[in-house]
Each structure stands twice: as C-alpha cells, then as structure tokens.
Amino acid sequence: MKLSRIIYLSLVFALIVGAILLRYMDPFFVRALRLVAFDNFQRLDPEPYDPSQPIRIVDIDEKSLSIIGQWPWPRTTVRDLLLALTSKGAAVVAFDVLFAEPDRTSLDAVIKQLPAQEASALSAAMAGRPSNDELFAAALKDTPSVLSVALGEGPNTTLPAKAGFAFGGDDPRPFLLEFNGVTRNLPEFDDAARGIGAFNWVADRDQIVRRVALMFRLNDSFVPSLAAETLRVAQDASTYVLKASNASGETAFGQSTGLNHIRIGDVEVPTDGSGGVYLKFRHFNKAEYIPAWKVLAGEVPKEDIEGKIILVG
Numbered sequence: 001m002k003l004s005r006i007i008y009l010s011l012v013f014a015l016i017v018g019a020i021l022l023r024y025m026d027p028f029f030v031r032a033l034r035l036v037a038f039d040n041f042q043r044l045d046p047e048p049y050d051p052s053q054p055i056r057i058v059d060i061d062e063k064s065l066s067i068i069g070q071w072p073w074p075r076t077t078v079r080d081l082l083l084a085l086t087s088k089g090a091a092v093v094a095f096d097v098l099f100a101e102p103d104r105t106s107l108d109a110v111i112k113q114l115p116a117q118e119a120s121a122l123s124a125a126m127a128g129r130p131s132n133d134e135l136f137a138a139a140l141k142d143t144p145s146v147l148s149v150a151l152g153e154g155p156n157t158t159l160p161a162k163a164g165f166a167f168g169g170d171d172p173r174p175f176l177l178e179f180n181g182v183t184r185n186l187p188e189f190d191d192a193a194r195g196i197g198a199f200n201w202v203a204d205r206d207q208i209v210r211r212v213a214l215m216f217r218l219n220d221s222f223v224p225s226l227a228a229e230t231l232r233v234a235q236d237a238s239t240y241v242l243k244a245s246n247a248s249g250e251t252a253f254g255q256s257t258g259l260n261h262i263r264i265g266d267v268e269v270p271t272d273g274s275g276g277v278y279l280k281f282r283h284f285n286k287a288e289y290i291p292a293w294k295v296l297a298g299e300v301p302k303e304d305i306e307g308k309i310i311l312v313g
Contacts, residue, residue, distance in 0.1 A: 032206075039208075039210075054309055055288070056304065057312075058081070058295055059291055061289075076132050076136070078099075078136055081295055081312065082136075084296060085305055086143040089307055090144070090306070090308060092146060093312060094147075094195075094197070095145070096148055096226065096311055096312060096313030099136075099189050100186065105132065106132035133186060137189055138192070145192075145194055145233075146196070146233050148196075148199040149185065149190075149199070152179055152181060157218070159184065168247035169245050170247075170258070172242050172258060173217055173220065173222070177216050182218055182223075197225050197229030198225055199225070211276045211278045215262060230309055234309050236265075237265030242259060242262055242275070245273075259273055292312070
C-alpha cells in the first residue's frame with residue numbers, strides 16, 4: 001500500500017513537472033492547439049455587429065471605380081473625398097493606402113510629356129498654380145488625417161514625429177517587432193498629416209492573422225500601428241504611454257516580460273508582451289461600409305459621418 005502511494009505521488013509529480021516544462025518550452029504543437037481552440041471559439045461565438053460603434057469604412061469599391069475611374073485617382077479627387085468627410089464632422093480620416101509617388105494625372109506631370117514648345121507655353125500659363133499634390137497636402141494639413149506607411153526593407157529609415165512616447169518600467173523596445181526601413185508617402189504628405197501609422201500585419205505560421213500589433217519599432221524609434229494612430233488623432237491626444245513589466249503597479253517578479261498596456265488618449269489597451277492584441281472576428285456587415293462614390297456625390301447623411309472614425313481603403 002505504501003509503495004503504491006509512493007508510485008502514485010511520483011506519477012503526479014512527474015505530470016506536474018512535465019506540464020510546467022511543456023508550458024515553459026511552448027513547442028509549436030502546443031501553440032497550434034491553442035490556435036485551433038482560438039479559431040473554434042471565434043466560429044462558435046463571433047462578435048455581433050454593434051451599430052453604435054463610431055467606426056465606418058469608406059470603400060473604394062467596384063462601383064466607385066466604375067463611376068470615378070481606375071485607381072489611383074487624381075489627388076484632387078482624394079482631396080475632395082477628405083474634405084467631404086471632414087466637412088460632415090468626421091473625427092478622423094485614415095487612409096489605408098500609400099501615396100508614395102507624385103500624381104501622374106496632375107497637369108504639371110502631363111506638361112512634361114508634351115513637345116518642348118507646347119510644354120513651355122502651358123508651363124507659363126500654369127505658373128503659380130498649385131499642383132494636385134500641393135492641393136492634397138494642404139487638405140491633409142487642415143484636417144484630422146492619418147496616413148499609412150509600410151515598415152520593412154523600404155528606402156527610408158525615419159519618419160516625421162507626430163506624437164510623444166513615454167514608458168514606465170522596462171524599456172519595451174526589445175520586445176517590439178523591429179524593422180530597419182520604411183516605405184513612406186511623399187514627404188509633403190507625411191509632413192502635413194496629423195498622424196502616421198504602419199499598416200503592417202503579421203500572420204501566424206499557418207498564414208492566418210489573429211493578432212494585431214499596436215506598436216512597432218523602426219530602428220530605435222517607436223512607430224504606432226494605423227489603428228493606434230487613428231485612435232490617437234480621433235481623440236486629439238499628443239502622447240502614447242507604454243506600460244511595461246516592473247512599472248509601478250505591475251507584477252513581474254523581477255522578470256522583464258515586455259508590455260502590459262498602451263494608453264492612447266483616454267483609452268488604455270491591455271496588450272501582450274510585444275504590444276499586440278488578439279482580434280475578435282465578426283461576419284461582414286454591409287452597414288459598416290460607405291461607397292466612396294456616394295461620399296463624393298453628397299449622398300451620405302451627416303449623421304453617418306459626424307463624430308466617427310473613418311477608414312478609407
């Protein structure tokens with residue numbers, strides 16, 4: 001009886017130690033099981049659509065392309081879209097597209113393709129008139145606007161500073177996904193916009209996106225995600241506060257475990273150690289989407305725009 005009890009306790013102890021080691025090592029098959037469970041929970045209980053959420057997507061859909069023309073649209077058209085949204089009280093307008101090249105439809109670009117004599121005459125007639133890009137930059141400067149950038153192996157290594165960053169506890173930079181380059185918009189656009197956010201996404205090993213990082217690292221600089229920057233500009237906030245392990249009020253038992261929260265204006269978002277949040281998926285709902293052509297045609301009621309976060313893409 002005594003021997004069997006010793007064997008039983010030894011097995012229980014071995015199982016506990018094995019479970020602790022398995023969790024500490026966290027091999028892929030354990031992570032894969034967690035992902036399968038996560039996906040099944042999403043299917044069983046998807047997030048219901050809440051029409052009171054102040055977020056709308058202005059969709060560059062097929063009908064908008066057929067009415068307005070192929071993408072990219074002239075920057076004057078994009079400016080008109082931006083001004084139409086902000087004139088109806090949009091809290092912020094964020095563009096989920098890059099404006100990395102000059103507008104090929106601008107008259108000054110067209111003039112360069114003409115024979116020298118015609119180009120000279122038109123250039124003289126157009127002297128002093130702003131280009132399409134200059135008009136769009138002016139609209140960005142005068143509105144609560146956010147532009148996207150793509151972090152990666154881009155040709156640039158810096159971005160204009162749009163917000164301040166403060167952190168408590170351990171330095172969170174070693175835990176953030178790091179990049180050494182960035183593909184930017186034209187400098188005049190990045191300088192004019194109220195905010196700049198990265199629209200990078202990182203998939204799991206099975207190429208499914210389940211979490212979104214709110215903060216990245218460009219060399220030694222912090223770069224917010226497009227979602228985080230849009231939320232900041234919507235609140236007219238000036239600073240991000242990153243709270244990491246061993247900060248006041250955080251228990252880490254002396255270990256450096258990375259981020260715990262990111263405060264964006266009045267919103268404090270709990271994150272994982274690398275500044276990410278897991279998504280709660282929901283089914284497509286047409287009520288969230290506003291066709292871009294309707295905005296430009298003036299067919300969208302003010303109450304559908306006023307006070308809302310608008311994503312254009």
